[in-house]
Amino acid sequence: MMGSEVIIVPAIFGVIFGIYYLYISSRNRERLALIEKGGDASMFFNTKKSLTPTWKVLVINLAILMMGIGLGIFIGYMLHTVMLLPEEVAYPGTIFFVGGTALFTGFFVTKKLIAQE
DSSP: OOOHHHHHHHHHHHHHHHHHHHHHHHHHHHHHHHHHTTOOGGGGSOOSOOSSOHHHHHHHHHHHHHHHHHHHHHHHHHHHHTSOOOHHHHHHHHHHHHHHHHHHHHHHHHHHHHHHO
């Protein structure tokens, strides 16, 4: 008798393959329709070169996220010890909230960095 573990793994890979196949086939159909109508295919190629390296954006966003998670753990500890909030509520709530706020902040910092260059 097959366990559910044996069925789940191929199902996950099948879903990933299906999404990828739909993405590729729909992109191909769009491009063929554009070519048939005599449109310019240059819109599919990125001609504008970004001056900001990808690694800088990644490092900045990762650093801000890590600081946000650390701040969330600290605030969760303070809520647990000072306000006697249950540990199961204080830690995950503040970690996710401050981590999300950090990602939001990282978006604006990255946007400012890109506009600066």
